[in-house]
Amino acid sequence: DAGVTQSPTHLIKTRGQQVTLRCSPKSGHDTVSWYQQALGQGPQFIFQYYEEEERQRGNFPDRFSGHQFPNYSSELNVNALLLGDSALYLCASSFSGWGEKLFFGSGTQLSVL
Amino acid sequence: ELKVEQNPLFLSMQEGKNYTIYCNYSTTSDRLYWYRQDPGKSLESLFVLLSNGAVKQEGRLMASLDTKARLSTLHITAAVHDLSATYFCAGCSYSGAGSYQLTFGKGTKLSVIP
Numbered sequence: 001d002a003g004v005t006q007s008p009t010h011l012i013k014t015r016g017q018q019v020t021l022r023c024s025p026k027s028g029h030d031t032v033s034w035y036q037q038a039l040g041q042g043p044q045f046i047f048q049y050y051e052e053e054e055r056q057r058g059n060f061p062d063r064f065s066g067h068q069f070p071n072y073s074s075e076l077n078v079n080a081l082l083l084g085d086s087a088l089y090l091c092a093s094s095f096s097g098w099g100e101k102l103f104f105g106s107g108t109q110l111s112v113l
Numbered sequence: 114e115l116k117v118e119q120n121p122l123f124l125s126m127q128e129g130k131n132y133t134i135y136c137n138y139s140t141t142s143d144r145l146y147w148y149r150q151d152p153g154k155s156l157e158s159l160f161v162l163l164s165n166g167a168v169k170q171e172g173r174l175m176a177s178l179d180t181k182a183r184l185s186t187l188h189i190t191a192a193v194h195d196l197s198a199t200y201f202c203a204g205c206s207y208s209g210a211g212s213y214q215l216t217f218g219k220g221t222k223l224s225v226i227p
Contacts, residue, residue: 101161
């Protein structure tokens with residue numbers, strides 16, 4: 001079992017650019033959540049996808065958008081990048097049903113210059 | 114809005130000693146999660162506490178949940194260097210139709226010194 005896989009592992013962008021991060025959930029999981037972890041902080045919830053729809057969103061601007069595909073994999077898109085978007089972006093997968101154990105991927109380290 | 118507070122944020126302890134990390138949360142959270150994170154790595158799930166009075170143990174770590182006090186604790190027994198990491202607790206907010214989100218504390222950075 002490959003677990004939750006994310007790509008790329010590292011990314012460097014400049015302000016104003018757009019970025020797409022990818023996530024494949026653990027086998028058997030159908031729910032994908034995205035979290036942003038700034039240096040020295042706990043992860044913050046961005047949004048959650050289930051059945052190809054965003055079903056909950058945290059306090060993030062519309063510049064952050066996502067998608068879930070029929071095979072349950074997911075993308076996180078960030079437009080008009082700001083310096084403050086520099087962070088570790090974590091994808092977590094779970095089987096539908098609330099409060100289930102979340103499995104996190106290794107993350108994508110995004111640096112915005 | 115659920116808020117989660119951990120203390121201490123930094124903990125330096127000698128090998129062989131015991132210590133407790135505290136996690137307070139502001140509103141109802143029927144489930145409480147503990148994760149471990151090593152530098153530059155992702156989050157490793159340690160415990161999911163599902164109900165009031167729940168206690169779970171794995172090796173030198175034991176977690177408990179008191180939903181009435183809105184408090185969870187992570188107790189470390191006879192610390193060893195391998196336990197050095199950052200530990201996060203997270204509460205869970207359910208929003209209906211199966212959707213939920215975790216709210217994390219700021220983490221406790223634990224250093225175990227020989």
